[in-house]
Amino acid sequence: MRKAPEPKKRANLRDVAKAAGVSVATVSRVLNEPKVVKKDTLEKVQAAIADLKFVPSAAARAINSGRTRFVGALVPTLDNAIFARFLAALERKLSDHQLSLIVATTEASLDIEAEKAQSLLDIGAEGLIITGATHNPTLIDLIERTMLPTIITSFFDPKNPLPTIGYDNAAAAQLGLQHLVELGHRNIAVVHGPVHDNDRTRARLAGITTFPFAGKLSTFETEISHQGGVDVAQHLGGLSAKPEAILCLSDVVALGVLLGLQAQNISVPDQISMVGVDDLPISSVTVPPLTSVHLPVSQMGERAADALANWIETNQTPKSEELGTRLIVRNSTKRF
Structure with a gap:
């Protein structure tokens, strides 16, 4: 009965050093700090690594270098x-x-x-x-x-x-509100995500409430999801006095609001203007494309x-x- 061939041993750091004719320390430097190794030595070690199909062990590298990287x-x-x-x-x-x-x-x-x-x-x-x-x-x-x-x-x-x-989250929200005010809107709904444990949302709301605005400003909290936006849109669509504009402090919510309004045959922007905050890639291809505050x-x-x-x-x-x-x-x- 033929004896099954023994599995090939995985190459280690010493095998690479022997094949390249260098020290183990030099191989370690090639792996961790290649910029400090001479070009000809670097190329020899890299060739040995390729020939032996050597895959460095992250654990071993961390032990040798003191770095997990x-x-x-x-x-x-x-x-x-x-x-x-x-x-x-x-x-x-x-x-x-x-x-x-x-x-x-x-x-x-x-x-x-x-x-x-x-x-x-x-x-x-x-x-x-x-x-x-x-x-x-x-x-x-x-x-x-x-x-x-x-x-x-x-x-x-x-x-x-x-x-x-x-x-500056407050300033970002103010950019959206200022745009709506400059367009003549005086009854504006602000839709935002949960404020608990979310200082970004709280900062955006603070920017809204401190902005000099003589009109009516209403705020609505919902989950940060498309469904959260749809839920608010259904509520706003049922009001006898609908807002002239909606500022959503998240594009994710804004997209849900947009879909929720369209499901009620409420036209954006002919009946209600809309602004988001985030400028997600999808916001440029919605119908209509969404005005939004770009966050870098x-x-x-x-x-x-x-x-x-x-x-x-x-x-x-x-x-x-x-x-x-x-x-x-x-x-x-x-x-x-």
């Missing part, structure tokens, strides 16, 4: 396209710094966020990206005790103890990646950075 990002959900755009830019830019990204969702719960931050730290996260300025004291204590490089996004506050890279989420992802990577490498805390917002006028608004 990954960071964690905590976001409320992946269902909202705005977070998907942010994370795509963040991961793309982190890869330029030879850093990987692990994403965890928090379900908009501060307790879950703190638990998942601890889990990321337990497996070796070298830094964190977190959303908004409001967090569980447990998370803040964790960051302070471990001195973990942590950047806040989607919010700008230069007075925050942690660096913030984001936008891709730019925010890139800036956050650069700032966190430099902080990890140099141990120098970055400064907070405000990114500008702008109004994108489309066909969902009309002079009253």
